[in-house]
Structure formats: structure tokens, C-alpha cells
Amino acid sequence: MQNKQTKGVIIDNNNPFISFCCYRNYMPPKKINYAHIDLEIVSLLKRAFIPAARVSIFVTFFWFGSVKLTGASPAGPLAEALTAKTIGLQHFDASFITLSVVECVIGVLFLFPKMTRIVIPLLLAHMVLVSSPLALLPDHTWQQPFVPTLEGQYILKNVVVVAVAIGIAASVQPLDSGHALERSPRRSGVFVA
Template identity: 45%
Template sequence: MTVLRVSVGVVYCWFGVLKLFPAGSPAEEIAAAAMTKLTGGLLPAAVSMPLLGTAETVIGLALITGLLLRPALILFFAHMAGVFTSLALLPGQMWHHGVPTLEGQYVLKNVILVAACLTVTADELTR
């Protein structure tokens, strides 16, 4: 269980840190577009990317260390809800004739992270 938790944490930290640097993340454009849609344009990319990067890094560090794990898992699932809404909010970028585009596949791969964190959550709740 520790290996699963820490490995997801490392991946989350990696993706989060990349978002802290302009043009550092391959998901920056899609994440910014999704955040713009989710906030009705109230949160510009210059604010949303560092915010997302910080949140992802904090989630990753909590998974790695096991500190504040329960709040981090709540934040993780809230973040994933936002990530998956991009499939509906940005259909032109996520789908081509009903098949996921490269961006859509990038979002859909998060199913693995959700499954891993469901497992970590179940383990944490039995403690």
C-alpha cells in the first residue's frame, strides 16, 4: 500500500511542479481552458496554472509523506472531478468522431490514478 501511495504521490508532484513554470506542462493549454470554462472566465490562466500546480504538488507531498492524507485525498477527488469535467466542457478538444483525441486520452488515463487513490482511501479508512 505504501508503494502505491508514494508512487501516485511522485506522479502528482511531477505534474504539479510542471504547472508552476510557464509552458512547463504539456497539459497547460487544456488545463487552462478547462479552468476558464469551470470558472466562467473569472480565473485567468496566469492564476489558475500556479493554483493547480500548487494543489497537485500539495496532494502529491501528502501522498508521499502520509501527512494530512485524508484532506489530501478529498482534494484529490475534487481535483479529479474537475479534470474529468473537461471531457464534457471541451468536447472539440477531447473527442474526434466519438474517439478520444490525444488530449482526451491524457485526461482518461487519470482513471488509473482514481483507482489507486480509491484503494489508498479504503486502506486509510480501515485504520
Template identity: 40%
Template sequence: MYLWFGALKLFPGGSPAEDLVERTVSALTFGIVGGDLARVGAAISEIGIAVVLLSFRAPRWCAVLLIGHVVLVSTPLVLFPGEMWAGPLRASFEAQYILKNLVTVAAAVVIASSHPRVR
């Protein structure tokens, strides 16, 4: 999933989350990073996470990357609450996408931390 969604972000207009990624990165960097640089940076980070996940050579590092990624990906829930929430516990489509990432990352962290090399 990370590989696919990351690859989509490599191409302008390739990801439905492109605008949200660009606005979020811009807000988090106080406007220093935005546009194509934000989109490509997000793409490279997601592809990198996919490569680490697929290689399973560094499960602890993978868990750290995943947790860091999910923290950053979750920030629109706080930065843009008017767009993310239609009411109490009524998530927009974008918010549902983000919440799905939380579940996916939680599962990946559990899997990575259960690898024999971690124990």
C-alpha cells in the same frame, strides 16, 4: 506523479497540459481566473495533493482532495468535446491523459481508504 506534473506546471511552457489547464480554469471561473494564475493554482494544488499522499497523515482528506481534483480535471471532456473526442469512444491524446488520471485517482482513493487509520 502528482508532484512531478505539478512541478512542471510551475514553469511557463513546462507542461504539455498548460493550455488545457488555463482554458478549463478560465471556463469554470467564467473568465475570472486564467493564464498564469490558473497554471500556478493547478500546480500548487497538485503538489499539495502529492505532499498529502506522501505523508499519509490524512487519508480521508487525501481521498476528498483526489476526488475533487479528478472532477475538475475531467471537466474538459464535457467543456471541449470537439477537441476531446474524434468520434464515439475515440479519445484524443488530451482525453486519454484525462482518462488516465481517472484510473490513477481511483487507485489512490482505494489505497487511501484502505489505510488502518481510516477503518
């Protein structure tokens, strides 16, 4: 069979590789479907968020609680000052150990999805307690208005923990999921079962 020349390319019909590579058999590459890739990534992140959030809260709370139990926590002096201002230093050891154990328990409970309804209020109560130095100990937590000390920054970052906990709580199925509440169409703001 003879060779033919097409647009400056010699095509050898006897050579399957050259025949495969020539323009008449060439299939242009498919266009990249960015919307599909984005959908896959977002879908993966949605599936990973709750487990990752649970594990990150577990690691943080269990770790910090354990460090407090060993007495090596840098939060000790702040906790001591708060105890002195509120319930008295005679209760510091017991309250600090209790706080440490509660932090570890909160961390462990976040690993169990069925415990979410119990652990979220426990976490929120804990956040109120550990955030109280912002108001009760301003000398320890603020350099000047709206400029926190290192301890103040440490406390303010708990807002992120609360936001993650809200995300976890939002993933919980309602207790009576068979009778989901529906909003009546624009006539009123009342929910109808």
C-alpha cells in the same frame, strides 16, 4: 574394503565423495511447493502495494505540478481553453498556478499515511476539475464518440489514479477501530454495533 557394483555403478566405499553420491545415500530433491512460493510472492506484493502506490502518486502529482509551475506543461492550452469557457481568461494565471500548487500538495500529502483522510477528498475534487474538459471541451478531448484525442486519453487515464487512491483509502484503519461494525446474521441488512 571391496568395491561393489550396483546397477552398473561401481561404488568405492573408501571414497566419501562417491559414497555420498551413490544412490543408497541419494536423497531425491524436494518437490517445489508452488503454493508456498505463490503465498510468499502475494504476501510481498500486499506489503509493497500501499507504499508503492503512495510513492507513485507523489511522483506523478509532484512532477506534473512542478512542470505546470515552470510553464512547460503541455496541458497549458487545454487548461487555458477550460478557463476561458468557465471563469474567464483574466483568471487563467492565478487558477493555473493554484492548480499546480494543489497538485504538488496532493503529491506530498500522499507520502504521509495520517493525511489520507484529508488528501483523498482533495484528490477526488481535483479529478472532477481536471476531468471536466471531457464534457466541457469535447472539441479538444474527443475525435469522435468514444475515440479520445491525446488530451482526452491523458484525462481518461486518471481513472487509474482514482482506483489506486481508493486502494490506499481502503487500507486506512477506521477511526473507531475498537467498535468495528458487524453485520447481523442474514436477518436484515442493518449494521449492528
